[in-house]
Structure formats: C-alpha cells, structure tokens
Amino acid sequence: MAWEMVVGLEVHAQLRTRTKIFCGCPTAFGAEPNSQVCPVCMGLPGALPVLNRKVVDYALKVALATNCRVAPVSRFARKNYFYPDLPKGYQISQYELPILEHGWIEVADDAGSPKRIGITRIHLEEDAGKLLHPEVPGADYSLVDLNRACVPLVEIVSEPDIRSPGEASRYVKKLREILVYLGVCDGNMNEGSLRVDANISVRPAGTEAFGTRAEIKNLNSFKFLEQALRYEYERQVDLLETGGEVVQETRLFDSHRGVTVGMRSKEEAHDYRYFPDPDLLPVVIEPGWIDAVRDSLPELPDAKRARFREAYGLSAQDADLLCSSRDLADYFERVAERHGDPKAAANWVMGPVLRQLNRDEAPPLADAPVPPGRLADLLALVRDGTLSNNAAKEVFDEMWATGRPPADLVAEKGLEQITDTSALEAQVDAVLAASPDEVAAYRAGKKKLMGFFVGQVMRATRGKANPQAVNQLLRSKLEGG
Amino acid sequence: MIPDLLDRTARQLRELLDRGEVTSEELVRAYLDRIAAVDPGVNAFITVAGDLALEMARTADARIRRGEAAPLTGIPLGLKDLLVTRGLRTTCGSRMLAEFVPPYDGTVVARLRDAGAVLLGKLNMDEFAMGSSNETSAFGPVRNPWDPDRVPGGSSGGSAAAVAAREVVAALGSDTGGSIRQPAALCGVVGLKPTYGRVSRYGLVAFASSLDQIGPLTRDVADAALLLTAISGKDPLDATSLDRPVPDYAARLRADPRGLRVGVPREYFVDGLDPEVEAAVRGAIGLLEDNGAEVVEVSLPHTEYAVATYYLIAPAEASSNLARYDGVKYGLRVAGRDLADTYRKTRAQGFGAEVKRRIMLGTYALSAGYYDAYYLRAQRVRTLIARDFRAAFERVDVLACPATPTPAFRLGEKAGDPLQMYLNDIFTIPANLAGLPAVSVPCGLTSGGLPIGLQFMAAPFGEQTLLDAAHAYERVRGEPVAYPDPASTA
Numbered sequence A: 001m002a003w004e005m006v007v008g009l010e011v012h013a014q015l016r017t018r019t020k021i022f023c024g025c026p027t028a029f030g031a032e033p034n035s036q037v038c039p040v041c042m043g044l045p046g047a048l049p050v051l052n053r054k055v056v057d058y059a060l061k062v063a064l065a066t067n068c069r070v071a072p073v074s075r076f077a078r079k080n081y082f083y084p085d086l087p088k089g090y091q092i093s094q095y096e097l098p099i100l101e102h103g104w105i106e107v108a109d110d111a112g113s114p115k116r117i118g119i120t121r122i123h124l125e126e127d128a129g130k131l132l133h134p135e136v137p138g139a140d141y142s143l144v145d146l147n148r149a150c151v152p153l154v155e156i157v158s159e160p161d162i163r164s165p166g167e168a169s170r171y172v173k174k175l176r177e178i179l180v181y182l183g184v185c186d187g188n189m190n191e192g193s194l195r196v197d198a199n200i201s202v203r204p205a206g207t208e209a210f211g212t213r214a215e216i217k218n219l220n221s222f223k224f225l226e227q228a229l230r231y232e233y234e235r236q237v238d239l240l241e242t243g244g245e246v247v248q249e250t251r252l253f254d255s256h257r258g259v260t261v262g263m264r265s266k267e268e269a270h271d272y273r274y275f276p277d278p279d280l281l282p283v284v285i286e287p288g289w290i291d292a293v294r295d296s297l298p299e300l301p302d303a304k305r306a307r308f309r310e311a312y313g314l315s316a317q318d319a320d321l322l323c324s325s326r327d328l329a330d331y332f333e334r335v336a337e338r339h340g341d342p343k344a345a346a347n348w349v350m351g352p353v354l355r356q357l358n359r360d361e362a363p364p365l366a367d368a369p370v371p372p373g374r375l376a377d378l379l380a381l382v383r384d385g386t387l388s389n390n391a392a393k394e395v396f397d398e399m400w401a402t403g404r405p406p407a408d409l410v411a412e413k414g415l416e417q418i419t420d421t422s423a424l425e426a427q428v429d430a431v432l433a434a435s436p437d438e439v440a441a442y443r444a445g446k447k448k449l450m451g452f453f454v455g456q457v458m459r460a461t462r463g464k465a466n467p468q469a470v471n472q473l474l475r476s477k478l479e480g481g
Numbered sequence B: 001m002i003p004d005l006l007d008r009t010a011r012q013l014r015e016l017l018d019r020g021e022v023t024s025e026e027l028v029r030a031y032l033d034r035i036a037a038v039d040p041g042v043n044a045f046i047t048v049a050g051d052l053a054l055e056m057a058r059t060a061d062a063r064i065r066r067g068e069a070a071p072l073t074g075i076p077l078g079l080k081d082l083l084v085t086r087g088l089r090t091t092c093g094s095r096m097l098a099e100f101v102p103p104y105d106g107t108v109v110a111r112l113r114d115a116g117a118v119l120l121g122k123l124n125m126d127e128f129a130m131g132s133s134n135e136t137s138a139f140g141p142v143r144n145p146w147d148p149d150r151v152p153g154g155s156s157g158g159s160a161a162a163v164a165a166r167e168v169v170a171a172l173g174s175d176t177g178g179s180i181r182q183p184a185a186l187c188g189v190v191g192l193k194p195t196y197g198r199v200s201r202y203g204l205v206a207f208a209s210s211l212d213q214i215g216p217l218t219r220d221v222a223d224a225a226l227l228l229t230a231i232s233g234k235d236p237l238d239a240t241s242l243d244r245p246v247p248d249y250a251a252r253l254r255a256d257p258r259g260l261r262v263g264v265p266r267e268y269f270v271d272g273l274d275p276e277v278e279a280a281v282r283g284a285i286g287l288l289e290d291n292g293a294e295v296v297e298v299s300l301p302h303t304e305y306a307v308a309t310y311y312l313i314a315p316a317e318a319s320s321n322l323a324r325y326d327g328v329k330y331g332l333r334v335a336g337r338d339l340a341d342t343y344r345k346t347r348a349q350g351f352g353a354e355v356k357r358r359i360m361l362g363t364y365a366l367s368a369g370y371y372d373a374y375y376l377r378a379q380r381v382r383t384l385i386a387r388d389f390r391a392a393f394e395r396v397d398v399l400a401c402p403a404t405p406t407p408a409f410r411l412g413e414k415a416g417d418p419l420q421m422y423l424n425d426i427f428t429i430p431a432n433l434a435g436l437p438a439v440s441v442p443c444g445l446t447s448g449g450l451p452i453g454l455q456f457m458a459a460p461f462g463e464q465t466l467l468d469a470a471h472a473y474e475r476v477r478g479e480p481v482a483y484p485d486p487a488s489t490a
C-alpha cells in the first residue's frame, strides 16, 4: 500500500526587539550569564510584567507577511509547570486568544508548483532561561542562566498541510526568510533563534482521515528536520504494515543516530493549567495600529524577486540569488542605481562580492569594507576604460582588504590604462621601428601579425596600454602609411 | 516630651514637626521605645528596623529644616511584610522567605522613601496574606491590643494591631478579600482598600493578582486620605495600575453628611451577624441619617455567592503566583535526592498548612476538566457581583454595612475550621471581586469592650466620596473610641 506523510510544524522564533517582552533588559546574545536580568525576568517576589509594545509591532509585521488575521483583542495566559529554567514557575504565553490566526504562505511542492501552507495561529510568549551543565566530573548540580528568560518569541503553528520532508524544509526556509526580511528575527538556528517541532502522521494515500500523530522536538537544522521526518515516516509505516499501532506521544530527535526516540509518557503528562494572566491587560489592536505597521513594512522576498526580474532584466536564477537576503538585494540595488548598468552590477555582486562574503570571518554586508558607492566607482573606471576588467578585480580585492577608495589604489599601483593616443604613439613608433621585417610582412598581407605588435606594445607599457587604443593606432600606422 | 505624643495623627505630627516642636528623630525614638515596651506582648513586628529608622529620621529632620518637607516627611510608619524593601528582609510571614532580602524597592515603598517617611519596620501577617486571624504566620500570632486572648484579624493583623497599640503612626497593608478592613475593624482603626488599579502592585508580593490592593491603616480617616494620595497613581511597572488623576484627598475632605445618599444592602444583615455588631452599625447609619444623609435600602442579590467565588479565584491565582518558590533561586531550599524531590521538600517545609490548602484548591480549580466548572464559572459570577454594585451606585453614593459579622474572636477558636474562618470575610470580599474602594471605620465597642467596624463602599475611583462619607461619620460620631492599652513589659 502507498502511504502519505501528513506534517504540521510549530516554529518558535525569537524576536529581535532591543529589550525583553516584559521588562527592560537587553536581549543581546552571548553576554555573561545572568548579566541581563532584573526582578521581573528573575521572577522575584512582587515583580510584575509589562508588555513591550514593540513586540506587538513585530507580530503585526508577521501578520501582514503571512496573510494572518489580527485578533482585535488577544490575551496572555499562564502556562504552569515547574522547571529550573522557568523562574516564575509559569511561562507567560497565549492560549485561548492568540494575537494572529488563519494565515498562509506559499512554497513549492516537490514538483515545483506553488502550494499554500496554512498557518493555524501565531502567538506571543516569553522564552525560558538556559540550564548549564558543568563539565566537572561528578558534578551533581546545574547552573541557570536567565539572560534568555523573557526574550520574546513567536510560535507559528502550521496546518497539517505539509506532505514531504522537502516541503517541510522549504516551508521553514520560506518562513525564516520572511522573518529575517522583516527584520524581526535573525533566523540563527545554531543560537536557537529559530526552533522547530514537527507533528507527523501517515495515512493510506488518497484517504482523508488523519492517522495518530507523534510530535518530534529538538529539530534545530533543516537537515535534521528532513532526516527526522524521513525516519519517523518509515517508522510509522513499518508499524502499521506489521499490524502495529502508532502511539500519540512526544519524541526527541537524536541527531547522532539519526533516529527519533519516544519520551517517557510521564514527562509529557502535563496539565499546564492555563488561565488568563491577571497581571497583563488584554492586547487591544486598533485598526490604525495595523495601518501604521503596514506603512513600515519592507518589500517581501517574493515581490522583490519578481521586481528584479522585470525591472533589471535578470534571470530567475540571478534574481533568486540576489534576493537571498535583504542586505544583498539592497547592496545590489544601490550599486546598480549608481552605476546605471544592472547586468554589470549583478555580475559583480554575484561574483567578487559574494566570494568575499562567503569567506570565513567575513563581516556582515552592512559593515562591508567596500560599500556599494565604492563598488559603483570601481565599475565606472572599467566602463570609461581607465581599468581593465582583470585589473579591476585586483583593485576590488585590495579595496576589500584595505577599505580604501578605488581611485587611490589605481593611482598608487599605476594601474590606469594608457588611452591617451599621444602617450601611446611613441611606444607604437618604437615597436614598429624595432621590427622592420614584421612590418613588411604585415603590409604584404600577414594580418595575423597584429597580435604580435599589440603584444610588444603591451609589454613595453607593462600592460597598462588600452588594447583598443593600441589596435587603432597600429592599424592607422600600418595601413594608412 | 510632648504629652500624648504617641496618640497624635500624622497631620498633627506634621504641624509639630514643621514648627520644630519635635524632631523626627525624637518621634522615632519614642516609637522605638513603645515597640520595645509593648511588642513582646502584641507581636505586631517581624522586623524592627531601628538603625534604618533613625537614619531616615535624621535625613527627614534635615529636609524639614530646609523647609522642603512633604506631608509624610519624618512620620514613622510600618509596612506589612509583603511590601518589598531593598536591603530589608521581606518574609511574607513565611518560612519560605524567612531570610529573603530583596534587591529592590516596590513602587509604593519607593514613593514613601521619596516623601521622606520613616520606616520603623516590617509588620506581621498571615503567611502570604492567607488568613483572617494572623494565626498562619510563621512568626507567631499577633495578639489583639484590646484583648491579648483574641486575634487582631488578618491578614494585615500586624499592621492593624501596630496602629491600635500606637507602635506606629500609621501602616500599610494589603487587601485581597478584606485583609485591611477586617483587621482594622477588629482592632478599632481605620482601614482603606483603594479601587483596584489605584495603587501600584509592583513590589507587593502577590497572593491573588486580580484582587490584591495596597492600602493604609490609620488612626482616622483624614490620615488614610493623606496616605492614599502619597501612594496612588499610574505606575509604568504595573500594567494594571490606572492612569487617573490623584487628588489631594485629605485637603478636599467634606465633613457634612447632608445630601449624601447612603445605601444599606439588605443581604449584609443576615443570620450569623452578631447582634451587637448589627446594633452598632445600624446605630451609625441612623446617626448619619439624623445628620442629613439620605438612607435607602438596596439589594445586591449575588452577595451570597461571593465567598464561594472568591475561594475559587483567589486560590487559583495563588497556586500560580506561589510556584516561583521552588528553592532554585532564592528563599528556602531543602535539598532532596533529585530536582523533583528538592521541589517537594522545599515546598513541604517552606509553606504552612493554610498556604498548602489554598495551593491545592487553586490547582484543582484550574485543572483540565474542572477549569470551566470552577474557575471560569467563578469569573462569570464575579461579573454578576460587579453588575449588582453598578446598579446600586446608580441610586446611591455609598453603601454602608458591617465590616465583619463578629468582633474579634479568640485565638485558636476558628483555626481548626477553615470554612468558619473564610466566612469572617463575607462582607469584605465583594468589594475585592468588584474592584471597589471600601473603608472600615470604628463605630463603637461591644459590651465586652471589643471594637466594631462600619464599612463603606463606593463606585470605582470613588475614593473621595468614600472618604467623605467615612469622615462625615467620624465627625458625627464624635470622639474616637478610646485606645487600647496592651500590657507593657517595660
């Protein structure tokens, strides 16, 4: 029998607000443990949460980019459970009234056709702290770092619309791209800024009813997501084909062995006792608030790709590559605008610029040592014949290494092409005078010798002569005289 | 020394301090002597902060000499021990926080410090404010200054007893279901619970977040008005505090009851109401009527459900609020075999029986399968109770009724019967459920010499009307009831 995979994903994304969701502590990653904490995020007696309105701004951006309906009134609720990384003994989340519902995004299915994946709901919540297990032999304690406690998260819950590991992966990539484009999440899966849980079941192909699902946690890369889904699909199909039954449970993905492992049911037998958090007022969204956010919304990736193809005449492949990040797309547009030739700008950005960016320890594009204006200046030197294409690449690498403007480097290294005919004429005359036999042969019809003369002139000028100008001069001297 | 210095109200002391007839330091020393003399018997204080108080007094004296005194500058106050004080142990009357020294000041405490008030120390209370007799404190029961064999009420029992025994000029307490008004009534002092949202809860250790409110316990209504102005107002650190103007309540007090429409809710005069309490309260209302107030009977039909509603909502919120006491970050930690065992042992030993009972009740009310029947239904009833009040306040300015069904009961008398204990808050709980301001004012003594409290309630943010009514009653009542004289051990 043929089986179909049915997958719904829960994506947790950290929002990049400057301060936490319910207090004024900074959210920056990588600080000393417990250096970004206060009575509120430490859960001290008497401390109270106050909603950071910036977080709501970000949620509204996400709503507009994922076609979600914004709830005019939503509420925060307490999710009660004990864990050492949870300082209050409850997590402030949203339960019955999430801020966003009923959205969708479009991804390619396995055949490459566009497909809508539904988004059931998106809600806001606070992150927990982090447990640190000391690497001391025999240590019988753990340490708690609360820097991450109270950092804002959105949880994005999809409909069970996903049918393959590839689709799942493309869905998360698309979501990640949107969040990064919006500037609301850094999308960094290594640092846990984006985390994925998957609900997966199988059913006989062509049937409607859902099978029993398992929830897989701890999927922190696209590779693991695909691996885990493939493994779990096989496991469930095997079970069903051998007369077994799938148990509804939470499973962890073991990335070393590439398998999913069931958690003891005791650990998941939680009753979170959700109830509305009495410390926080309902979140009321006036229509004007959504309009203000809409006005500040950046162009989204799909729209940008389409525009790049039409406005700049780029191929779909080039547009995809240039739009892979908002920074790269902006960089390209600034070069293209200043230089005036989008094709040349695209070639340079996809070539030398990306090569530098792909190196280890490359700075983010915003801090690149060659800002777009400088690259456009360099391209102008190529267009006006001052630099050859090869010399320009050499200058570009030097600009990247030193952060200096192209004109300085060109002058310093003496890389300008000699295009001035009077300056070249003496060199051409000298070459012709030194090669009487070849001149005679050329004039007798051996036109291939033109390459020889050009080479001699180039050697005499150590490569700086503009080849076209040299050609022209030689031709007029050899054929005109 | 000025005669009767310890009997003076905050406003009287303000004049003495400003005229230089007494210094704050002298005042603080007199109060510290008084505490040393009577508190071993009363047990109103958990922590006496003598050195801190003297230091604050000297700072206040300098400020007074510079002519920069605010209304509370140099006035010695006490704080219920669930108001978080930076550097000063804050126990909540619990073993769990017996050694807890907070790193920050709550908003109200910060406002009092800015005003130059002097903190004499932290006052005894029922553990985590759960109780009506102050018998659940891990620091021993407070004794009623009028009769050491009787309870002072609770949970702000230490605050009420300290004011009654003249160990402080005034105190702050907190009121979740009557925890300011009930002990004020039983100790013969004024106790005011403001409108929910009038006073910031930031730095008030939470019992039931949707009900808790900080308020003053004082010698008279004008002092309560003075303190209310000092602690009220929107706080950016408390999302539930409301942005409404804060008038100078004391300066605007009206003493004339003429034209005041007083509603008498018939549901508050029921079986179980002590006849002497009923007589005193009806007498007080009659006195207002004799002096020009218009008295009408009103009905609040959902009153009978208030106690049940309260005992679902308050424990539910408490079960969540008290989850943070887990031995991981601060407070008591009793190490166990593993994490779960540490949680169990810490909470088993850190919390007393009443706190555990309410955590159990609340956990049950929020559990899957019971949430709708208990918590959600209680919230609906709460709406109905608030609606009763809204209807009543279309007809009257204030409601007048008893603050408690009985005068102070004996220590141990109800400790074994939680239900009887809970019923002691039957008249105070509705104001919390509806978020209304309410005040208890002394209205006489029983034949046995125990204080009786008259309660007024007003519409949300109707504090001025409420205080006007209470102040008017105080004026027609005449001399305040005498002060008790708890046995001095000095």
Ligand SMILES: [Zn+2]
Binding pocket: A020, A023, A024, A025, A036, A037, A038, A039, A040, A041, A042, A150
């Ligand atoms: Zn914080």
